[in-house]
Amino acid sequence: MTDILVVLETRDGALRNASLEAVGAARAAADASGGGKVTALATEQIELDAAILGSAGADEVVIADSKAHSPDGAAATAVRVAGETGTGAVFVSATVRGRDLLGRIAAGLDTGFAADCTAVDFADGSLVFTRPVYAGKAQIRVKINGPVVVASMRSNHFGPADREASAEMNTTSAEIGKAQVTSIAGKSGSRPDVAEAAxxxxxxxxxxxxxxxxxxxxxxxxxxxxxxxxxxxxxxxxxxxxxxxxxxxxxxxxxxxxxxxxxxxxxxxxxxxxxxxxxxxxxxxxxxxxxxxxxxxxxxxxxxxxxxxxxxxxxxxx
Ligand SMILES: Cc1cc2nc3c(=O)[nH]c(=O)nc-3n(C[C@H](O)[C@H](O)[C@H](O)COP(=O)(O)OP(=O)(O)OC[C@H]3O[C@@H](n4cnc5c(N)ncnc54)[C@H](O)[C@@H]3O)c2cc1C
Missing domain, CATH: 3.40.50.1220 (TPP-binding domain)
Structure with a gap:
């Protein structure tokens, strides 16, 4: 049974769809491991809907009280919450921000990571991640040795769980980082981000x-x-x-x-x-x-x- 912490990504006060997919991936992986708990962590303040996250697969949502995104602060918050909850895995989305967090969280937990995963299953007591290598020419299956595993989930490969459940809502303090993101020069126009569009x-x-x-x-x-x-x-x-x-x-x-x-x-x-x-x-x-x-x-x-x-x-x- 593996408990999984999912670090959510928000942009302009809204939860990104890639995060709901990561929660769905965590739900499926936790279930495959025998029914672990899925905790979704927002590393900065945001209003989140317990029903949407519960339906996607989260049992609990924890919101940290940071007012702005800080890459090192967010990673430190995730590492602390992972320790407090005794989680067996930490998932992030394989987005630009997720990539930034992935290595920091793995380093903070003193473990390895699997990046850009397209599938997760459970075999011989461990989570096993499938990810492309050699520019997509081959797929490998990765098992990370250690008490905690860290992985990023590629967009459009996993779906929210779509179950009838509401997540328990909680708050936590945020770790203070050295870097603060004060603004993001986003793309103009109303089209979706190329990495997330169907x-x-x-x-x-x-x-x-x-x-x-x-x-x-x-x-x-x-x-x-x-x-x-x-x-x-x-x-x-x-x-x-x-x-x-x-x-x-x-x-x-x-x-x-x-x-x-x-x-x-x-x-x-x-x-x-x-x-x-x-x-x-x-x-x-x-x-x-x-x-x-x-x-x-x-x-x-x-x-x-x-x-x-x-x-x-x-x-x-x-
Ligand atoms: C380290 C490194 C990293 C790189 N990273 C990336 C990357 O992230 N993304 C990326 O895309 N590339 C990347 N490249 C560059 C990559 O090698 C190619 O140079 C680039 O993808 C070519 O872009 P293209 O297909 O638009 O142009 P071209 O290779 O010039 O191809 C143009 C195509 O258009 C066709 N064409 C021309 N006119 C018409 C017409 N009128 N109607 C129909 N078809 C027409 C031609 O037949 C041709 O096949 C990287 C290269 C290196 C060395």
Whole structure:
């Protein structure tokens, strides 16, 4: 039986969906281990709904009284609460902030971590994590030796538990960190974050110029909840912001649908999107490596394909 602490992530006073997925992953893992307790920890003040977190899988929610995010303070709070509750595992989301916390928490607990996990199960008395390696070319199963294990959960691989339960609400003091985040320069616009969206329309150098991006935006508009993504070549050219970059040095995405437009499929790009459920590639070069990853491929010029595809999708969605 393994008790699990999930460190929640909030942004602009709201709980991120990736955190509900991490709570769902913890619930499934705790149940698989024989029925442990799941505690969700908010390391800074926020109003949280006991029913939503209870339904997602948390038995208890603990809110720390910090007014702003502090990476080292949040990690220290998580380490202390993990010690107080005698938890056997700490889960975070594999987001930018989650990555920042992961190593700090593992160091604080003097244990190892498994990053970017896509599945968790319980075998021979231990949690076993599945995670991609070699830029997504292989999957490994990781077991961490030690009394406490730490892991981050990749978005769109786990779901909230969806059970009828309400979490017990409690508070705790926050550890004071040396660094305080005073503001976050977020992306503009109303589209979801590329790392969390269920649908991603991603563009590469094949779009030809920043001015052509309206073609991708129209396609994304036709797909409810779609986010925009980009290759590094595009970001390096200044066509799109780095917050949209998908790949080894950008964000990792695992949407239900990933549409790669004018992207060659370099290994560093594949590292960030190859675990997408359905991949559609549009490229004028039928030999482009992206087609080896694609579920569906369209060989042709983006300038001709995109308007037709967008119109066809609009007709279906309407
Ligand atoms: C350490 C390191 C880290 C990196 N990290 C990343 C990363 O995080 N993300 C990332 O994406 N890359 C990353 N890269 C860069 C990567 O190697 C590639 O250079 C980059 O992904 C190429 O981007 P692209 O596919 O948009 O451009 P290109 O490779 O130039 O491909 C453009 C494609 O568009 C097609 N095309 C051209 N015109 C049209 C048209 N009119 N219609 C249809 N198709 C057309 C071409 O056939 C081609 O396949 C990294 C590289 C290194 C060395």
């Amino acid at each position: 649908r991603v329309v991603s563009g590469g150098r094949g779009l030809g110029s920043a001015e052509n991006w309206h073609l991708l935006e129209s396609l994304a508009d036709a797909l409810p909840g779609a986010a925009l993504g980009a290759s590094r070549a595009v970001v390096d050219s200044g066509w799109r912001p780095h917050s949209e970059q998908v790949g080894q040095t950008g964000k990792t995405v695992s949407p239900e649908l990933y549409i790669a437009v004018g992207i060659s499929g370099a290994i560093q790009h594949l590292a960030g999107m190859s675990s997408s459920k359905v991949i559609v590639a549009i490229n004028k070069d039928g030999e482009a490596p992206i087609f080896q990853q694609a579920t569906y491929g369209i060989v042709g010029d983006v300038n001709e394909i995109l308007p037709v595809l967008t119109e066809a999708i609009q007709a279906t969605v309407d």
